[in-house]
Amino acid sequence: MTSFIQLLVSGLATGAIYALIAVGFTLLWQTSQTINFAQGEFVMLPAFFILEAMYLGAPFWLAILIGIALSAVFLGILFKLIIVDPMLKHGVLPLVISTIALSLFMKEMVKNLYSSNAQPFPALAPPIDLHFFGAVISTQSLVVLGVAISVVLALHLLLHKTRLGRAMQATAQNPTLARILGIPVRRMVLYTFLINAVLCAIASILISPIYLAKFINGETLGVAAFLAAIIGGFNQVRGAIFGGFILGILDNLSAAYLSSTYRGAFPLLILIAVIMWRPQGLLGRVEERTV
Amino acid sequence: MNRLGALAVAAAAVFTVVLPLFLKPYGIYLSSTWVVLSIAAMGLNLTLGYAGQVSLAQGAFVGIGAYTTALLMHAGVPYPIAFVAAGLVCFVVGWVLGYPALRVQHHYLAFVTLAFTTLVFLVLRNEEWLTGGTYGLSGIPRPTLFGWSTTGAVSFYYFSLGILTVLTAGTWWMLRSPWGRAFLALRENPTRALSLGLDTRRYTLMAFAIGSSLGGLSGAVFAPLVQYIEPLSFTLNLSLNLLLMVIVGGSGFFFGPFVGALVAVLLPEWLRFIQGYYLVVYAVMVMVMMAFSPTGILGLVERFVKAVSVRHDPPEPVLQAKRTSP
Numbered sequence: 001m002t003s004f005i006q007l008l009v010s011g012l013a014t015g016a017i018y019a020l021i022a023v024g025f026t027l028l029w030q031t032s033q034t035i036n037f038a039q040g041e042f043v044m045l046p047a048f049f050i051l052e053a054m055y056l057g058a059p060f061w062l063a064i065l066i067g068i069a070l071s072a073v074f075l076g077i078l079f080k081l082i083i084v085d086p087m088l089k090h091g092v093l094p095l096v097i098s099t100i101a102l103s104l105f106m107k108e109m110v111k112n113l114y115s116s117n118a119q120p121f122p123a124l125a126p127p128i129d130l131h132f133f134g135a136v137i138s139t140q141s142l143v144v145l146g147v148a149i150s151v152v153l154a155l156h157l158l159l160h161k162t163r164l165g166r167a168m169q170a171t172a173q174n175p176t177l178a179r180i181l182g183i184p185v186r187r188m189v190l191y192t193f194l195i196n197a198v199l200c201a202i203a204s205i206l207i208s209p210i211y212l213a214k215f216i217n218g219e220t221l222g223v224a225a226f227l228a229a230i231i232g233g234f235n236q237v238r239g240a241i242f243g244g245f246i247l248g249i250l251d252n253l254s255a256a257y258l259s260s261t262y263r264g265a266f267p268l269l270i271l272i273a274v275i276m277w278r279p280q281g282l283l284g285r286v287e288e289r290t291v
Numbered sequence: 292m293n294r295l296g297a298l299a300v301a302a303a304a305v306f307t308v309v310l311p312l313f314l315k316p317y318g319i320y321l322s323s324t325w326v327v328l329s330i331a332a333m334g335l336n337l338t339l340g341y342a343g344q345v346s347l348a349q350g351a352f353v354g355i356g357a358y359t360t361a362l363l364m365h366a367g368v369p370y371p372i373a374f375v376a377a378g379l380v381c382f383v384v385g386w387v388l389g390y391p392a393l394r395v396q397h398h399y400l401a402f403v404t405l406a407f408t409t410l411v412f413l414v415l416r417n418e419e420w421l422t423g424g425t426y427g428l429s430g431i432p433r434p435t436l437f438g439w440s441t442t443g444a445v446s447f448y449y450f451s452l453g454i455l456t457v458l459t460a461g462t463w464w465m466l467r468s469p470w471g472r473a474f475l476a477l478r479e480n481p482t483r484a485l486s487l488g489l490d491t492r493r494y495t496l497m498a499f500a501i502g503s504s505l506g507g508l509s510g511a512v513f514a515p516l517v518q519y520i521e522p523l524s525f526t527l528n529l530s531l532n533l534l535l536m537v538i539v540g541g542s543g544f545f546f547g548p549f550v551g552a553l554v555a556v557l558l559p560e561w562l563r564f565i566q567g568y569y570l571v572v573y574a575v576m577v578m579v580m581m582a583f584s585p586t587g588i589l590g591l592v593e594r595f596v597k598a599v600s601v602r603h604d605p606p607e608p609v610l611q612a613k614r615t616s617p
Contacts, residue, residue: 035401086582094585096345096401097538098578100531105574112567219527223409226402261417268406275399276391 005135007252013141015248016148020203021221022228022240023155024196030172030235031192034084035096038103040222042197045106046071046204047121047213048114060122068201076197080190103218110215123209144206151202152241155195159237168192227267231274233284242283246270295596300546307452311445319444320516325556326451327353327513330458332536332548334505337462339534340543341474342498343481348388348404349533351411352381352503354525356510358415361428361520370434370515374454377511378504385503389496400499408527415522427521431514441515451512458508463545465501474498478543535577541587550588 021043028034036042050067058066083102087095125143129136159165170178171188179185203221211217224247232243247267254266274281311319335349356377363373392403415422422428433441434450441450465471473494476484485491514520532555540551562569584591 083578090581090585093343093345094581097535098581101535101574101577101581104531105571105578108567108570108574112571223405226405230399230402262413265410265413268410271406272391272403275403276394279394279399 003135003256004253005132006137007256008249009135009137009141009145011249011252012245013144013148013248014251015245016145016152017203017207017244018221018224018228018247019241019244020148020151020199020206021225022232022244023152023237024199025225025229026234026237026240027172027192028196029229031168031189032080032084032088033092033095035092035099036196037096037099037222038106038218039200039225040218040220041103041106042071042075042200042218043204043207043221044213044215044218045075045110046201047208047217048110048119049201050205051119051121051213054122064205067205068198071197071201071204072194074197075200076194077190079197080193084193103222107215107218114215116215118212118214121208121213124205140209144210147202147206151199155199155237164191224267227271230271230281231267233281236281236284239281239283243281246282303549311448316444319448321556321560323444323448323451323516325552326448326455327509327516328533328536328552328555329549330455330509330512331506332533332540332552333459333462334502334509335533336537336542336545336548337474337498337502337505339537340547341466341478342495343478344393344495344499345401345534346404346499346502347401347527347530347534348385348407348411348503349506350525350527350529350531351404351408352385352506353510353513353529353533354411354415354520354522355384356381356507357514357520357525358422358428358510359507360511360514361431362421364431364514365428370436374508374511377507379507381507381510382500382504385500386496388503389499393492393496393499404530405527408525408530412522412526415525422522425522427519429519431518431520433515433518447516451516454508454512458505462505466545535573539577539580539587541589543586544589544593547587547589554588 021039024042025036025039028036046067049070050063053063053066054060079102083098084095087098123140123143124147125139128139130139130142131137157165159169167178167183168188168191170181170183171185172192175185178188207217207221224244228243228247229240230243231246232241233239250266250270251263255263258266278284307322310322314322331349331353334352335346338344338346338349359377359380360370360373363376364370368376388403388407389400392400416425418424419426433447435441436450439446441447466474473484473489476487476489477491477494477498481491484494517524536551536555537548538551539554540549541547558573559569562572565572580587584594586593
């Protein structure tokens with residue numbers, strides 16, 4: 001039972017990170033029909049921005065701010081202007097291919113500039129083990145969980161309680177109508193790209209102390225984000241959050257109780273089951289077909 | 292096909308036949324690799340170029356085909372039977388995989404096939420009793436057909452080229468047959484095809500299954516070419532690379548995959564002087580191409596030919612590209 005609690009907490013912590021990545025992923029899909037196959041690399045890269053800033057002498061907190069700012073510029077604004085905007089007129093498929101190429105580009109650049117070795121990355125909290133009813137829980141898990149949940153809450157408040165957030169939702173649901181209502185649709189779309197970039201940067205800061213900063217990190221994280229988004233519901237922010245947590249918990253529990261060599265297989269089986277029986281995702285709405 | 296296209300294909304065919312005369316063993320090995328990749332990419336083009344569905348499983352099918360061939364040959368089964376079995380196994384697996392995925396539309400096939408590729412890798416790595424685990428399978432013999440041994444590099448190249456020719460002719464014939472015209476209809480205008488009474492879902496599934504079986508057959512050539520296979524050869528990376536090949540060559544063009552495979556084989560050789568950065572260059576190339584010519588190299592060629600020719604024949608559907616839109 002104690003080990004179950006430990007696994008559950010670490011599963012929740014991983015799940016919270018997956019949720020952050022998946023939320024950005026679904027936001028992009030909703031507002032601009034961008035399926036970002038480079039999402040995992042978007043999480044891999046900010047850690048290197050931060051390491052680079054620290055290498056140039058910045059203290060950790062400043063490096064984090066620089067990393068988030070650089071992510072917003074490169075992974076938010078420039079990604080939209082250079083990759084997404086010229087492609088939108090060609091439809092979904094060329095953009096998918098383009099983001100696949102982008103992920104290859106980012107991976108190879110980091111590998112060439114930083115070597116393929118894993119780089120240590122400072123943690124937000126000192127690694128102290130806390131004891132709760134016999135279960136050992138590290139402060140790192142708790143910090144990850146705390147940060148991720150506050151970020152998700154802040155995003156929820158932004159999207160549902162502010163005028164700006166409602167304008168963004170309107171843009172996602174019906175861009176034409178939103179434009180008629182006087183909402184600056186293009187700017188709203190840009191905001192979602194910025195939010196995605198910042199979410200990815202935060203996920204990067206949370207996960208890099210655990211996984212170490214490595215060029216290959218994006219592969220598993222990107223797949224985890226797809227899985228979370230589809231399992232939870234592609235067209236719902238809360239679906240992505242739910243999917244992220246499910247995935248994180250499942251991943252940890254199945255590795256411990258079922259089979260560690262087939263650890264990666266269980267989320268995939270769930271994915272196939274969801275697609276077969278509930279293709280809109282566990283929390284998703286059925287998307288209406290447009291003619 | 293117009294006259295210019297036919298001439299280009301004939302010239303390319305002659306070129307592939309005389310090629311080994313000018314190459315060192317390594318060059319011949321690369322040419323055989325091109326053949327293997329072309330078969331797999333041609334199969335993927337059916338799914339992507341004609342049915343408009345992104346599949347990230349083609350690398351896994353190459354793997355299933357290669358392992359099927361290797362296991363059967365180790366069990367003493369003659370190569371031709373192992374070859375056919377590789378194609379059949381992949382056809383069946385493709386059908387079973389595509390059936391649920393194509394029930395729901397849009398991008399779901401991409402995600403299901405992505406999951407499938409990872410699952411296949413895990414099975415290949417973990418089921419040591421069957422696949423040899425991480426050690427893989429070695430000592431795969433090159434076949435002897437009617438007393439003709441294909442052990443040498445040159446003879447194996449001609450052997451694989453022969454298979455490529457047969458499969459290309461078969462696919463071409465299939466696409467020209469009344470039955471195969473449905474695939475063209477699927478590419479040109481799926482909504483219209485549906486309204487004309489074509490069961491588009493069945494044809495999409497068919498295109499995917501046939502494409503998968505071509506992936507398996509490519510694996511059946513790959514196994515005796517390299518003579519040693521391991522799970523790491525068939526990860527998601529191979530699937531992504533095959534996808535990029537089809538796109539770079541020109542998806543929806545019959546000969547697009549051949550061009551794409553050629554680029555994928557030659558680029559690392561040409562860009563050897565920049566070492567690790569060749570994939571960076573390749574990635575940038577793909578992104579630029581997607582922005583300016585989503586129909587790939589052959590799309591560019593077609594535009595160029597149209598621009599320079601004063602009089603041009605009305606384009607026939609097989610060589611005419613369509614922008615793949617949702």
